[in-house]
Amino acid sequence: MSLSRKIAVAGVYEHPTRFAPDKSMYQIMAESVRGALDDCGLSIKDVDGLLTAGMGMGPMGIVGFCDYLNLTPNYLDGTNIGGSSFVAHTAHAAAAIHAGLCNVAVVVYGSTAASSRFAIGTGGGHGGGDPCDQYEFxxxxxxxxxxxxxxxxHMHDYGTTPEQLAEIAVTMRLHASMNPVAKYRDPITVEDVLASRVISSPLHLLDCCIISDGGGALVITSAERARDLKKKPAYLLGAGETVRHAARGQRDFLEIAAAQSGRLAFERAGVTHKDIDMAMIYDSFTITVLSTLENLGFCKRGEGGPFVSGGRLRFDGALPINTDGGGLSSNHPGMRGMFLVIEAVKQLRGECGPRQVKNCKIALVHGTGGALGTRHSGATLILTNQ
Amino acid sequence: MPQQKEQRAYRKPLPHIDEENRPWWEATQRHELYIQKCRDCGDLRFHPRALCTSCLSSRTEWVRCKGGGKIYTFTVTYQNQAAGFRESLPYVMAWVELDEGVKMLTNIVDCPPEQVKIGMPVEAVFDDVTPEVTLVKFRPAR
Structure with missing residues (x-):
């Protein structure tokens, strides 16, 4: 990819709130922008590109947010492809900067999903306006x-077990125990996951992500400019994005967007799976992680169960993932892709304290938006500190 | 008796029927299930739409399905806060692969949830949920 190593994530900020009934969504977004600019030492006057998406914003929400912060950027991208949006925004911002459309882009998200009591995972059935919705809702x-x-x-075809899925949740909770701002930090066991009530078979309550408030922001600029800023830059090596859906009724549902977006990101980055030191994988549910790792090519199709077992995904394992505790334990304010990028950048900087992955040089980020079993988007990034 | 009236009202979401999809929904009211086949390239498609997604041809043949299929995958839903569904928990949602070769999202009915299995042969049943709308659900083949 012609922009490999030419664009960097220069500043990141994860809003520490997990429950903010006293704040509006826009306030959380604005505080996140301030945090990310402070992180890299830039000011709001430097920002000439804005990318955002949200669940609580209207169809022109990005314009409303510009009004709120009195911004008049030269580049706007309100792409909303669900929880992966901010992962895709990172690549879109890089392309825009590379093309000269803007110089300093901010990607931002905020949400009061928890304090607004929004039933993200189990509030289905409201209906929707797209043609496909009429045959599903x-x-x-x-x-x-x-x-x-x-x-x-997956269980039917490959003998994947509830215990294998549960280990993913157990590992995320271990990581959350080392993250002071994670929402759930008390350790859990495989037995705890299996003993939690079934929400939708075969997934238990503890196979599901939590619901929190939260927000975050990224500052993206040219590698050249990033090198003069406060923090060590995380350079973009490669990126990919796509969707999967019912494919006119002919889909193989175990093949997900990650297969295509991941292949593109690896090809464009010029690295291979064994070069990846840690990965941030959207963990809306335990199965999301297993399916994504298979489709990204970290293991063969059907081998995800054994692959996620035996501590491989721990911060000190062979392929550390979601070292912040993920959506399963740290935070999930509706659209989690933002936090995947933030934690990957912090790992590349070496800022993660007890959960720091040793010698972390290359990180992969994969966001999923929507639902694997109906339609979804996938966006992959590969970042490096070299 | 307003309370009784509320209990009888159908509270789950209903499809939006428009000029493009009306023939399909009218067929379900006659208890007939159709998929579409492109008259130019032969590609099958569901849900119905005006153009072939493989070659963009508008020349469409409606193919009547026999109603048989197999469960491709399913889930027993124990939690859904949405009106209509929260009163009917647990329910089984499934992708059924029709014998004609396309998958459709549906409910499995007339079967205890614990007996539902992937690969189970099923047959279409037509649920007249309102005077205007009939939903295609599936039950174990008899």
Missing amino acids: PFGPTTVGAYAMIAQR
């Missing part, structure tokens, strides 16, 4: 149900 699909159908098929 009458039957009661929930977000968790759509993912559960992927888990059910």
Whole structure:
């Protein structure tokens, strides 16, 4: 990719809140922008590109946010492809900067999903306006149900077990125990996951991400400019994005967007799987992690169960993932892709304290938006500190 | 008796029927299930739409399905806060692969949830949920 190593994530900020009934979504977004600019030493006057998406914003929400912060950027991208949006925004911002459309882009997200009591995973059935919705919503699909159908098929085809999925949740909780701002920090066991109630078979409560408030922001600029700023830059090596859906009724549901976006990101980055020191994988549900790792090519299709077992995904394992505790334990304010990028950058900087991955030089980020079992987007980034 | 009236009202979401999809929904009211086939390239598609997604041809043949299929995957839903569904927990949602070769999202009915299995042969049943809308669900083949 012609922009490899030419663009960098220069500043990041994860809003520490997990429950903010006293704040508006826009306030969380604005505080996150301030945090990310402070992180790299730039000012709001330097920002000439803005990228955002949200669940609580209107169709022109990005314009409303510019009004809120009195911004008049030269580049706007309000792409909303679900929780992966901010992962895709990072690549879009890089392309815009590389093309000369802006110089300093901010990607921002904020949400009061928890304090607004928004049932993200189990509030299904509201209906929707797209043609495909008319053949799905009458039957009661929930977000968790759509993912559960992927888990059910994977178990049927490959003998994947509930215990293997549970280990993913246990590992995320271990990581959360080392993250002071994570929402749930008390250790859990495989038995705890299996004993939690079934929400949508075969997924238990503890196979599901939590619901929190939260927000975050990224500052993206040219590698040249980033080198003069406060923090060590995280350079973009490669990126990819795409979607999967019912494919006119002919889809193989175990093949997900990550297969395509991951292949593109690896090709464009010019690295291979063994070069990846840690990965941030959207963990809306335990099955999301297993399916994504398979489709990204870290293991063969069907081998995800054994692959995620035996501590491989721990911060001190062979492929550390979601060292912040992920959506399963740290935070999930509706659209989590933002935090995948933030933690990957912090790992590349060596800022992660007890959960720091040793000698972390190359990180992969994969965001999923929507539902694997109906339709979803996938966006992959590969970042490096070299 | 307003309370009784509320219980009888159908509270789950209903499809938006427009000029493009009306023939399909009218067929379900006659208890007939159709998929579409492109008259130019032969590609099958569901849900119905005006153009072939493989060659963009508008020349469409409606193919009547026999109603048989197999469960491709499913989930038993124990939690859904949405009106209509929260009163009918647990329910089974599934992708059924029709014998004609396309998958459709549906509910499995007339079967205890714990007996539902992937690969199970099923047959279409037509649920007249309102005077205007009939939903295609599936039950174990008899």
